[in-house]
Amino acid sequence: MTSLKNCPAPAKLNLFLHVNGRRADGYHLLQTVFQLIDHGDTLHFELRDDHQIRRVTELPGVPEESDLIIRAARLLQADVLRRTGALPPGVNIAIDKVLPMGGGLGGGSSDAATTLMALNHLWQAGLSKEALMALGLPLGADIPFFIFGQTAFAEGVGEAMRPVKAPDCWYVVIEPGVAVPTAAIFCSEHLTRDTPVVIITDFSSHLENRIGLKGFGKNDLQQVATKLFPPVAEAIEWLGAYGDARMTGSGACVFSAVATENEADAVLAKVPAKWKAWKAKALDRHPIIEKL
Numbered sequence: 001m002t003s004l005k006n007c008p009a010p011a012k013l014n015l016f017l018h019v020n021g022r023r024a025d026g027y028h029l030l031q032t033v034f035q036l037i038d039h040g041d042t043l044h045f046e047l048r049d050d051h052q053i054r055r056v057t058e059l060p061g062v063p064e065e066s067d068l069i070i071r072a073a074r075l076l077q078a079d080v081l082r083r084t085g086a087l088p089p090g091v092n093i094a095i096d097k098v099l100p101m102g103g104g105l106g107g108g109s110s111d112a113a114t115t116l117m118a119l120n121h122l123w124q125a126g127l128s129k130e131a132l133m134a135l136g137l138p139l140g141a142d143i144p145f146f147i148f149g150q151t152a153f154a155e156g157v158g159e160a161m162r163p164v165k166a167p168d169c170w171y172v173v174i175e176p177g178v179a180v181p182t183a184a185i186f187c188s189e190h191l192t193r194d195t196p197v198v199i200i201t202d203f204s205s206h207l208e209n210r211i212g213l214k215g216f217g218k219n220d221l222q223q224v225a226t227k228l229f230p231p232v233a234e235a236i237e238w239l240g241a242y243g244d245a246r247m248t249g250s251g252a253c254v255f256s257a258v259a260t261e262n263e264a265d266a267v268l269a270k271v272p273a274k275w276k277a278w279k280a281k282a283l284d285r286h287p288i289i290e291k292l
C-alpha cells in the first residue's frame with residue numbers, strides 16, 4: 001500500500017469538564033467526558049520515494065514545521081529508526097481543514113492522532129495503541145484520547161480513560177469567531193480548581209442517564225473564557241434559549257444537545273448570520289477504525 005486517502009480526524013466535545021486540582025508541574029487534574037462527533041478534518045497520505053515528510057496543503061497561521069501533523073509524523077519516523085535502524089519512506093500529507101483553531105474541538109490533536117494511526121499502518125511500524133498514545137501525549141493533551149478511539153470518561157490530566165456509552169443524540173455547535181488560547185485559560189487567577197471529584201461506578205448506564213440531554217456537570221473553564229472572550233458568552237446565551245448550552249474544552253465553540261436531526265436543523269435555521277454553526281451526530285467510536 002502506498003497511499004491512504006480520506007482519513008477522518010473528527011472533533012470532540014467535552015460534555016462536561018471539571019477542574020479538580022493542580023499538579024506541582026502546573027498541569028491541571030480534570031474529569032471530563034470526551035464525546036466523538038461526526039464532523040472534522042480529513043487527511044490524505046501518499047508515500048514518497050525519499051525520506052521527507054511534507055505537508056502539501058497551506059494552513060494559514062501554522063507554518064509546516066510547527067504543524068502538529070508534521071511533528072507527529074517526525075516522532076513516529078524517529079521511533080521507527082530507533083527500533084529498526086532504518087528510516088521509513090517519506091510521505092506527502094494533505095489536509096482538508098474544517099475545524100477552527102482554538103475552538104476547543106481538539107482539531108490539532110485529532111489531526112496528529114490520525115497521522116500517527118495512519119502512518120503506523122502505512123509504514124507497518126507495528127506500534128500498539130498504548131505505545132501510539134504515549135508517543136502523542138507530549139504534543140497535546142487530547143491526542144491519547146483520539147487514539148483511544150472511543151467516547152470516554154477521562155481523569156487525571158486526561159490520560160486515564162474508560163469508554164462510556166453516551167447518549168445517541170445530535171449536537172448543534174456554534175463557532176463564535178474567536179480563537180481561545182488554552183494556556184491563558186488554565187493560567188487565570190480566576191479559574192476555580194476545587195470541583196469535588198465525581199465517583200462513577202457504573203459506566204454502562206449511569207453516565208448515559210446522567211449526562212444526556214439534561215446536561216450533567218459544568219465546564220469549569222467557561223467562566224474564565226467568557227470573561228476574556230465576550231463573543232463566547234453571547235453564543236452561550238443565544239443557544240441557551242434552546243437547551244443546555246455550554247462551551248467545549250477551553251473554548252471558543254459552544255454546543256447544545258438535541259434528540260433528533262430535525263431539531264438540530266430547526267435551531268440552525270435561526271442562528272444569527274454572524275456565526276458559523278453546524279450539526280453533528282454523536283459517535284461511539286473513531287471513524288478511522290473502519291479504514292485501518
Ligand SMILES: C[C@](O)(CO)[C@H](O)COP(=O)(O)OP(=O)(O)OC[C@H]1O[C@@H](n2ccc(N)nc2=O)[C@H](O)[C@@H]1O
Nearest residue numbers: 014026027028109140141142157158182183186249250
Ligand atoms: C482542556 C482540553 O481541551 C480538554 O479537552 C485539553 O486538555 C487541552 O488540550 P490541548 O489544547 O491539546 O492542550 P495542550 O497543548 O496539551 O496544553 C496547553 C496548555 O494547557 C494547560 N493544561 C492543559 C491540560 C491540562 N490537563 N492542564 C493544563 O494546565 C497547560 O498550561 C498547557 O501548557
Ligand SMILES: Nc1ncnc2c1ncn2[C@@H]1O[C@H](COP(=O)(O)OP(=O)(O)OP(=O)(O)O)[C@@H](O)[C@H]1O
Nearest residue numbers: 067068101102103104105106107108109111182249
Ligand atoms: N494541524 C493543526 N491544526 C490546528 N492547529 C494546529 C495544527 N498544528 C498546530 N496547530 C496549533 O495548535 C493551536 C491549537 O489548535 P487546536 O485546533 O488544536 O485548538 P483547540 O481546538 O482549542 O484544541 P483543544 O480542544 O485541544 O484545546 C493552533 O492555534 C495552532 O497554532
